[in-house]
Amino acid sequence: AQSVTQLGSHVSVSEGALVLLRCNYSSSVPPYLFWYVQYPNQGLQLLLKYTTGATLVKGINGFEAEFKKSETSFHLTKPSAHMSDAAEYFCAVIRSSSNTGKLIFGQGTTLQVKP
Amino acid sequence: GAGVSQSPSNKVTEKGKDVELRCDPISGHTALYWYRQRLGQGLEFLIYFQGNSAPDKSGLPSDRFSAERTGESVSTLTIQRTQQEDSAVYLCASSFDPRNNSPLHFGNGTRLTVT
Numbered sequence: 001a002q003s004v005t006q007l008g009s010h011v012s013v014s015e016g017a018l019v020l021l022r023c024n025y026s027s028s029v030p031p032y033l034f035w036y037v038q039y040p041n042q043g044l045q046l047l048l049k050y051t052t053g054a055t056l057v058k059g060i061n062g063f064e065a066e067f068k069k070s071e072t073s074f075h076l077t078k079p080s081a082h083m084s085d086a087a088e089y090f091c092a093v094i095r096s097s098s099n100t101g102k103l104i105f106g107q108g109t110t111l112q113v114k115p
Numbered sequence: 116g117a118g119v120s121q122s123p124s125n126k127v128t129e130k131g132k133d134v135e136l137r138c139d140p141i142s143g144h145t146a147l148y149w150y151r152q153r154l155g156q157g158l159e160f161l162i163y164f165q166g167n168s169a170p171d172k173s174g175l176p177s178d179r180f181s182a183e184r185t186g187e188s189v190s191t192l193t194i195q196r197t198q199q200e201d202s203a204v205y206l207c208a209s210s211f212d213p214r215n216n217s218p219l220h221f222g223n224g225t226r227l228t229v230t
Binding site: 049051102104 | 148208219
């Protein structure tokens with residue numbers, strides 16, 4: 001079965017430091033990959049997605065992620081953290097053979113940004 | 116235009132009572148999804164609608180859970196004889212065309228507390 005693993009349920013960085021949130025998927029066929037962000041008491045907002053083409057994907061708010069098939073990874077990065085980046089981040093996949101668009105989510109990583 | 120709207124935003128109910136949660140998707144979105152988010156956990160898929168049909172209801176945890184969609188629009192998720200383990204945030208999402216992996220747009224959720 002398709003699964004998504006996010007390493008580290010909590011990540012803490014200082015303002016201005018590099019943000020790295022890890023995501024690995026298990027699938028013999030590369031799925032479509034997504035990162036969502038959830039601010040407190042809000043729904044999820046799409047940060048970026050990878051379906052086909054360029055493996056380095058740029059998203060909103062300065063985030064980017066790189067699809068690495070050999071490592072079955074889709075880690076999320078941002079060069080310089082801002083206080084407003086504090087939120088929960090979810091990695092998700094859709095099976096490439098799916099026609100339902102059903103997202104399978106990882107457990108989430110809470111990002112704390114310290115001043 | 117308006118996003119995905121969910122009501123109520125908060126619901127407190129006594130164990131054993133029935134509850135109905137409502138989702139108004141974005142107009143024109145054919146696909147609608149319900150997810151459950153328990154405290155500190157990722158999102159669990161519950162059910163997927165394409166139009167008014169539910170081809171995938173594999174995530175419904177028990178027969179106490181049911182959902183319907185009418186007019187290819189509004190959806191209601193009903194939980195009968197609520198239990199404390201049903202306490203969670205219930206998120207609804209919609210998308211324009213799941214076959215082309217259109218992004219899911221999420222509502223802000225209904226926070227259900229069963230006392």
